[in-house]
Amino acid sequence: MSAPVPVVSPIRLGVNIDHVATLRNARGGLLPDPVRAAALAVAGGADGITAHLREDRRHIRDADMARLKAELSVPLNFEMAATDEMVAIALAIAPHACCLVPERREERTTEGGLDVVGGGAALRGHIGRLAEAGIRVSLFIAPDPAQVAAAAESGAAVIELHTGAWCDLLAAGEGAAAEAELRRLVVAAEQAAGLGLEIHAGHGLDYATAQAMAALPQVRELNIGHFLVGEAVFEGLETAVRRMRAAMAQGRAVLRGRLAASHAAA
Numbered sequence: 610m611s612a613p614v615p616v617v618s619p620i621r622l623g624v625n626i627d628h629v630a631t632l633r634n635a636r637g638g639l640l641p642d643p644v645r646a647a648a649l650a651v652a653g654g655a656d657g658i659t660a661h662l663r664e665d666r667r668h669i670r671d672a673d674m675a676r677l678k679a680e681l682s683v684p685l686n687f688e689m690a691a692t693d694e695m696v697a698i699a700l701a702i703a704p705h706a707c708c709l710v711p712e713r714r715e716e717r718t719t720e721g722g723l724d725v726v727g728g729g730a731a732l733r734g735h736i737g738r739l740a741e742a743g744i745r746v747s748l749f750i751a752p753d754p755a756q757v758a759a760a761a762e763s764g765a766a767v768i769e770l771h772t773g774a775w776c777d778l779l780a781a782g783e784g785a786a787a788e789a790e791l792r793r794l795v796v797a798a799e800q801a802a803g804l805g806l807e808i809h810a811g812h813g814l815d816y817a818t819a820q821a822m823a824a825l826p827q828v829r830e831l832n833i834g835h836f837l838v839g840e841a842v843f844e845g846l847e848t849a850v851r852r853m854r855a856a857m858a859q860g861r862a863v864l865r866g867r868l869a870a871s872h873a874a875a
């Protein structure tokens with residue numbers, strides 16, 4: 610009897626609502642409310658909500674994090690820099706997960722991956738304190754073999770692969786370079802899975818690139834924000850999230866087809 614076709618795991622969608630807060634803060638005041646956006650994202654099929662409390666509080670604020678934790682019916686993923694201040698806030702809020710990201714005040718968004726190789730004892734200490742409190746710790750890293758290996762030694766259970774460079778290359782029409790970056794993502798996902806890490810991906814994803822990421826068997830979660838908030842202007846957030854879920858389901862369907870074909874050929 611032949612071996613069964615490998616089972617494809619479900620894939621989760623975390624919706625990042627930072628840029629609803631960006632819009633609110635452009636005017637001051639309370640609107641649009643990121644917590645209302647979170648509820649609409651959940652109605653559209655989000656499995657979780659992601660929010661980044663930056664050191665300069667340029668979008669999400671402390672009170673938003675507390676309200677998200679109190680009012681959400683789905684897991685909260687708290688994106689943050691690996692600092693004593695943020696670890697203390699995260700421990701007080703007790704989100705489901707923390708994703709540690711590099712942060713520089715002058716950047717427009719999270720530009721590179723976390724340097725886990727150079728993070729040393731300080732980074733391991735932050736990871737340990739969060740993990741001991743029962744918080745799932747994820748490290749946002751570039752698809753670099755040394756960073757993946759260091760992540761596996763760090764005490765974190767999850768890596769989130771930075772898809773920003775790949776998405777930027779695609780948008781710039783740099784096909785060959787984009788293909789090479791995609792290959793780096795695939796190799797990093799395989800390496801990380803072999804080391805027992807759970808793999809997430811995010812940054813710069815749209816419907817097409819999310820579908821492609823969902824076709825990677827090791828990827829268990831995508832975190833997507835800017836594109837969805839932009840689409841919400843045209844079609845509403847709930848609809849945009851629903852379409853994103855459909856794109857991801859299509860990616861998983863492509864993967865199932867690929868696995869079945871290679872199984873039949875074996």
Ligand code: PXP
Nearest residue numbers: 719749811812813832833834835
């Ligand atoms: N994942 C991480 C770790 C991020 O820092 C961000 C940006 O805040 C995202 C995902 C979402 O990126 P985007 O807003 O480009 O979809």
